[in-house]
Amino acid sequence: MTLNEIENLARDVFQANGCDHSNTEALVRAIVSAERDCSMSHGLFRVPGYITSLRSGKVSGDARPVVKAATPAIIAVDGDNGYAPLALELGLPRLASAAKELGIAAMTIANTYHFAALWPETEALAEQGLVGLACVCHLPVVAPAGGSEALFGTNPISFAWPRPGRTPMVFDMATSSMAQGEVQIAARDGHEVPIGTGLSADGEATTDPKKVLEGVLLPFGGYKGSAIAMMVELLAAGIVGDNFSYEAAENDNGDGGPARGGEFILAISPERLAGVGWADHCEDFFKRYMSIDGTRLPGARRHKIRSMGDTRHVNAALVEEIKSLLD
Amino acid sequence: MTLNEIENLARDVFQANGCDHSNTEALVRAIVSAERDCSMSHGLFRVPGYITSLRSGKVSGDARPVVKAATPAIIAVDGDNGYAPLALELGLPRLASAAKELGIAAMTIANTYHFAALWPETEALAEQGLVGLACVCHLPVVAPAGGSEALFGTNPISFAWPRPGRTPMVFDMATSSMAQGEVQIAARDGHEVPIGTGLSADGEATTDPKKVLEGVLLPFGGYKGSAIAMMVELLAAGIVGDNFSYEAAENDNGDGGPARGGEFILAISPERLAGVGWADHCEDFFKRYMSIDGTRLPGARRHKIRSMGDTRHVNAALVEEIKSLLD
Numbered sequence: 001m002t003l004n005e006i007e008n009l010a011r012d013v014f015q016a017n018g019c020d021h022s023n024t025e026a027l028v029r030a031i032v033s034a035e036r037d038c039s040m041s042h043g044l045f046r047v048p049g050y051i052t053s054l055r056s057g058k059v060s061g062d063a064r065p066v067v068k069a070a071t072p073a074i075i076a077v078d079g080d081n082g083y084a085p086l087a088l089e090l091g092l093p094r095l096a097s098a099a100k101e102l103g104i105a106a107m108t109i110a111n112t113y114h115f116a117a118l119w120p121e122t123e124a125l126a127e128q129g130l131v132g133l134a135c136v137c138h139l140p141v142v143a144p145a146g147g148s149e150a151l152f153g154t155n156p157i158s159f160a161w162p163r164p165g166r167t168p169m170v171f172d173m174a175t176s177s178m179a180q181g182e183v184q185i186a187a188r189d190g191h192e193v194p195i196g197t198g199l200s201a202d203g204e205a206t207t208d209p210k211k212v213l214e215g216v217l218l219p220f221g222g223y224k225g226s227a228i229a230m231m232v233e234l235l236a237a238g239i240v241g242d243n244f245s246y247e248a249a250e251n252d253n254g255d256g257g258p259a260r261g262g263e264f265i266l267a268i269s270p271e272r273l274a275g276v277g278w279a280d281h282c283e284d285f286f287k288r289y290m291s292i293d294g295t296r297l298p299g300a301r302r303h304k305i306r307s308m309g310d311t312r313h314v315n316a317a318l319v320e321e322i323k324s325l326l327d
Numbered sequence: 328m329t330l331n332e333i334e335n336l337a338r339d340v341f342q343a344n345g346c347d348h349s350n351t352e353a354l355v356r357a358i359v360s361a362e363r364d365c366s367m368s369h370g371l372f373r374v375p376g377y378i379t380s381l382r383s384g385k386v387s388g389d390a391r392p393v394v395k396a397a398t399p400a401i402i403a404v405d406g407d408n409g410y411a412p413l414a415l416e417l418g419l420p421r422l423a424s425a426a427k428e429l430g431i432a433a434m435t436i437a438n439t440y441h442f443a444a445l446w447p448e449t450e451a452l453a454e455q456g457l458v459g460l461a462c463v464c465h466l467p468v469v470a471p472a473g474g475s476e477a478l479f480g481t482n483p484i485s486f487a488w489p490r491p492g493r494t495p496m497v498f499d500m501a502t503s504s505m506a507q508g509e510v511q512i513a514a515r516d517g518h519e520v521p522i523g524t525g526l527s528a529d530g531e532a533t534t535d536p537k538k539v540l541e542g543v544l545l546p547f548g549g550y551k552g553s554a555i556a557m558m559v560e561l562l563a564a565g566i567v568g569d570n571f572s573y574e575a576a577e578n579d580n581g582d583g584g585p586a587r588g589g590e591f592i593l594a595i596s597p598e599r600l601a602g603v604g605w606a607d608h609c610e611d612f613f614k615r616y617m618s619i620d621g622t623r624l625p626g627a628r629r630h631k632i633r634s635m636g637d638t639r640h641v642n643a644a645l646v647e648e649i650k651s652l653l654d
Contacts, residue, residue, distance in 0.1 A: 071599060144622045230496075240601065293475075
């Protein structure tokens, strides 16, 4: 499908399911940017889940997010029970202004449903010359290191570093061994997952993605990755004042769509902190990094895909499923 | 040795090697707090390295750090070519004030030599009800994932979460598979290290800590840990405007002591962001975490050791070495 066809399909299905113009367009931009970058687990793959929660009435299709400056350095967004993309689009310009003015600022987003990648928000900050860091928690599917009971969400963290005149360095990764969307796609396509991805419901190591989905995922990198996953949980829920992953599950209506939660976003101006010359200083570092055999810069593969024409492979059964949601 | 004897030994050796009162007392506090918590690789173990760089003239024993507010949210400390503890003690109260006022603030420390743990600074913030995050880079000893050439330092990151009325949740971990101090101690004591800790000089996996010290360490957690290590490098050097790890090596006099570098510290007020009730909300999360079999809260073991009397085991050869530095 062309990106234009993907855009039209997404627009039609959100409009047909009660989303107003502002929410539809923000959601469409989130989905098209994911498909454009072949970030497939956050593109059309998410549409059935988005629609499920609009239909169940859990998520509002005509949410009007409210953006306030809690302090000159803190932008607080109340998402009005809607999906995150519109709340983000309304809040990010305020966050960027505050960070440019003060050198650092943070944004909390509460009362929303986040079901997309995080790199769109961190990249948007990097394109304005700011360092961006974002994280969310979600439903409890990851056991803390040493345990076999789920407590953490897959708790992704994204970090983007501005490179004036170039695409930014961006990573966006689950703090679980694998993103849940990736495990779901492996289960759908009948692929195995590596040992260490997760445990089955009886606490045993397994390579079967279906068994992992019935059991628990594990954090990446053992105790250290588990500490990072806990940090994400505390920032996205404790600092924002919204649901921890286990609370999200307790408060959810079980419709299969995303659960309510918060997002924490940090923006820092390297120009205000390190001063003139920061970009050249950092480019020398990136050059050194890329000169080492076997390495690749996080985000580079996605940015390369972005520039490769406007046709993308899309799962045919998924497209049929989405078309069935137009009625 | 008692903590009092450790304190006196440290005081004597710094004074005998040209440290003035302010710098001596700040260094002594850093060393005693490490020994008190059995954070051995940052206690007396570091003294010979501290003294080496005072004697070579690389580090100034009478540094007068200068603290400025670059913006209301950014505290910038110039360490005046001294060791980090005094710069930290002068800057942290300003950082805490700014974070309480604005909800978030950051501190950059440049032109210092950091050779201690990071938890003293993040815990100090947590004891004031603030979330603290700190990171530094150092000499290049860690290869980015996929490579076998050192670029990153062991790049530790510490994160502390305030728990009013209790000791905070604190982690402080190298983003390498193992801290270099731990590898050095394993080499000294003749212990093996796990496969995955690092590569020998010829790029082969090894369990010999001496071979790892001649070769490269690896990041924890593969590509994801490598991304975190890169983030630390960019915050501690790019944002601070001081040496990346590879620059620290190029600019060092090779005396075997610590290399010059920056530190990035972030402070956030959960009370300003999440409002009243944040502490109870988060205590429920910690309770849930601790109820899972097999888990332990980061920092808890160190805090338990802290309360266990005032006598600590100290390596006898190390004490003799330090005494020889009194002349």
